[in-house]
Amino acid sequence: xxxxxxxxxxxxxxxxxxxxxxxxxxxxxxxxxxxxxxxxxxxxxxxxxxxxxxxxxxxxxxxxxxxxxxxxxxxxxxxxxxxxxxxxxxxxxxxxxxxxxxxxxxxxxxxxxxxxxxxxxxxxxxxxxxxxxxxxxxx
Ligand SMILES: Cc1cc2nc3c(=O)[nH]c(=O)nc-3n(C[C@H](O)[C@H](O)[C@H](O)COP(=O)(O)O)c2cc1C
Numbered sequence: 001x002x003x004x005x006x007x008x009x010x011x012x013x014x015x016x017x018x019x020x021x022x023x024x025x026x027x028x029x030x031x032x033x034x035x036x037x038x039x040x041x042x043x044x045x046x047x048x049x050x051x052x053x054x055x056x057x058x059x060x061x062x063x064x065x066x067x068x069x070x071x072x073x074x075x076x077x078x079x080x081x082x083x084x085x086x087x088x089x090x091x092x093x094x095x096x097x098x099x100x101x102x103x104x105x106x107x108x109x110x111x112x113x114x115x116x117x118x119x120x121x122x123x124x125x126x127x128x129x130x131x132x133x134x135x136x137x138x139x
Contacts, residue, residue, distance in 0.1 A: 001084070003051040004061055005077040005127055007115045008070040013044050019095070022069070027090040035060055036086045038131050042096035045115040046070060049131050051084050072116070077124035085132055094134045106133070 014022075019041060030036065033056030039048045048064075050057045065073045086092060094101065101107050110130045113119055120127040 001052055001081050002054045002057050003049060003077070003079050003081045003085070003128075004057050004075060005047065005049045005124060005131070006061070006064075006073055006075045007120065007127075008046045008048075008073040009116060010041075010044050010046060010070045011068065014041070014069070016095075018069070019093070023091060023093050029060060029063075030056075030090045033057075033060060036084055036089050036091070038086050038089060038092040038094065038135055040094045040096060040115070040131065040134055042111065042115060047115040047120070047127065047131065049086065049128070051081060051086060074116075074121070076120060076127050085128070086135060088139075089135075092135060092138060094138065096134075101137070104137070106137075 023039070026039070030050075030052075033052060035050055035052035035056045037048060037050045039046065050060055061075075096102070096107070096111060102111065110133075120130075
């Protein structure tokens with residue numbers, strides 16, 4: 001299995017119904033490919049992790065890359081994994097604009113900077129740690 005993390009910027013701010021329709025489609029497609037992960041949205045930027053069999057992750061990531069609802073898709077990390085970090089989710093979702101995240105001091109280190117910051121590009125493991133901590137906040 002592999003894990004792939006990318007960042008992108010949405011074209012305009014996505015409305016909640018647009019995000020929900022992306023998620024609905026994602027969950028349907030990802031389940032077919034045994035792909036799991038988490039999509040985080042914050043201030044017009046996306047950070048998403050996809051994990052599962054290499055062929056499925058690559059097929060889905062190619063589709064995502066071509067999607068005109070976002071741009072500047074930049075892969076931060078691809079790695080072989082033995083175990084999933086997000087086994088229970090077809091695609092979990094966190095909207096970091098939600099007050100419960102913004103007001104939580106545990107996330108302030110992450111939310112001081114946009115997902116597109118060099119900090120994540122230079123340290124993909126920091127990005128992965130952030131995504132895992134988002135997941136933990138959901139469970
Ligand atoms: C930010 C973002 C994240 C997305 N994540 C996924 C995803 O995890 N899985 C997926 O199948 N499609 C995802 N999509 C949608 C794909 O780009 C594409 O519209 C969809 O896979 C097309 O599915 P279809 O070929 O079944 O019509 C995402 C789109 C955006 C803009």
